[in-house]
Amino acid sequence: MEVTGLVFRTADVRRPILAGITFDCPPASVVIIIGPTGAGKSTLLRMIAGLARPTAGTIRFDGSAIENWDPDQLGCYVGYLPQDAELMGGTVAEAIAGFDESATDEDVVRAAVLASAHDMIVSLPRGYETEIGRDGSRLSGGQRQRIGLARAFFGKRRLILLDEPNSNLDYEGEEALCDAIRQAKARGATLLVATHRPRLLTVADLILFLRDGAQVAFGVPSEVMPQSMSRPTSVRRVRPAAQGGARP
Numbered sequence: 001m002e003v004t005g006l007v008f009r010t011a012d013v014r015r016p017i018l019a020g021i022t023f024d025c026p027p028a029s030v031v032i033i034i035g036p037t038g039a040g041k042s043t044l045l046r047m048i049a050g051l052a053r054p055t056a057g058t059i060r061f062d063g064s065a066i067e068n069w070d071p072d073q074l075g076c077y078v079g080y081l082p083q084d085a086e087l088m089g090g091t092v093a094e095a096i097a098g099f100d101e102s103a104t105d106e107d108v109v110r111a112a113v114l115a116s117a118h119d120m121i122v123s124l125p126r127g128y129e130t131e132i133g134r135d136g137s138r139l140s141g142g143q144r145q146r147i148g149l150a151r152a153f154f155g156k157r158r159l160i161l162l163d164e165p166n167s168n169l170d171y172e173g174e175e176a177l178c179d180a181i182r183q184a185k186a187r188g189a190t191l192l193v194a195t196h197r198p199r200l201l202t203v204a205d206l207i208l209f210l211r212d213g214a215q216v217a218f219g220v221p222s223e224v225m226p227q228s229m230s231r232p233t234s235v236r237r238v239r240p241a242a243q244g245g246a247r248p
Contacts (some may be wrong), residue, residue: 001159001190003027003046006057008043016213017043021057023208023218025190030181030203033194034228035210041194042083044210045161048079048192061159079157083164085148087136092121093128095136099190103154111154114183115145116176142168149177153184160184162193166200173198201225 006021012239018040025031033041034076040100048059050066059066061074075098087095096111097103108128112118120143124130136144145168152160166174181191183204201207207224209217217224 001064001076002058002060003044003048004058004060006044006047006059007048007055008040009023009053009055016055018047018054019213021210021215023215025192025240026207027190028185028188029205030185031190031192031206031208032200033192033208033210034196034201034205035216035227038194038212039210040213042163043195044082045163045192046082048159049078049161050074050084051080076155077158079152079154081145081148081152081162081165083167085136085144085151086131087139087144087147087151089132089134089136091126091128092124092132092147095132095147096154098151100153100155107155107166111150112147113179114153115146115150116173116180117150120146120187149180152178157184157189160189160191162191164194164196165196213235 004022007016008017008018009016021040021044023031032050033044035041038091043052047054048066050069050071057185063067066074077119088099089095090099090240093103093105093108105128109118112121112128121128121130130138132138136147145165149162149165152162166177169177178200181193181200184191196200201221204221206219207221207228208215209218209224215226
């Protein structure tokens with residue numbers, strides 16, 4: 001995936017929400033996106049997911065601009081978890097599979113296990129056949145997030161976009177999420193993860209640092225993290241394990 005000169009602005013805001021973002025993701029890499037609130041992290045992921053059009057610039061998958069991809073075809077290969085997991089109702093299994101009629105029980109359970117959601121699901125009144133209500137209204141915020149995460153991992157995703165996936169997780173949940181990210185990477189998926197919490201930095205191959213809609217830095221953790229500490233941001237500490245990763 002390549003992002004070049006990406007700009008996004010709205011008519012009612014003078015400053016662009018994103019201004020000239022440029023970076024590329026090597027296959028099977030983990031890119032952690034950091035920056036303070038309002039930096040543009042969520043907007044960037046929405047545009048890469050095809051849910052918002054940039055004002056200027058390009059997003060390319062395998063060399064082809066995103067607007068040249070068939071949305072249904074792209075949806076088979078891109079998994080997206082927004083901050084507020086958006087579920088369409090139906091059963092838990094249908095929510096994970098995105099109402100894919102060809103999905104098997106094994107496919108659904110595999111995604112749930114990867115997202116550490118299986119035990120939570122089987123504890124529901126009817127397990128995977130539990131009706132979640134319109135927009136997942138019968139579930140708690142944490143349950144919706146776990147099911148949304150399973151949906152993002154479902155199938156043969158090649159690009160997985162996660163927006164604050166650990167916001168409702170405890171330490172054990174974060175450890176399970178890190179393991180899921182590693183497994184997805186091992187299967188060949190590329191992952192972009194926006195976060196305010198430092199735990200996920202330990203799985204980063206590359207870090208994209210945004211501030212006020214601008215790209216401050218992009219590169220391996222050992223190069224980017226000192227720059228992120230030069231001014232106050234939401235991420236304040238890094239464990240030594242985050243210093244690894246290969247140069248792009």
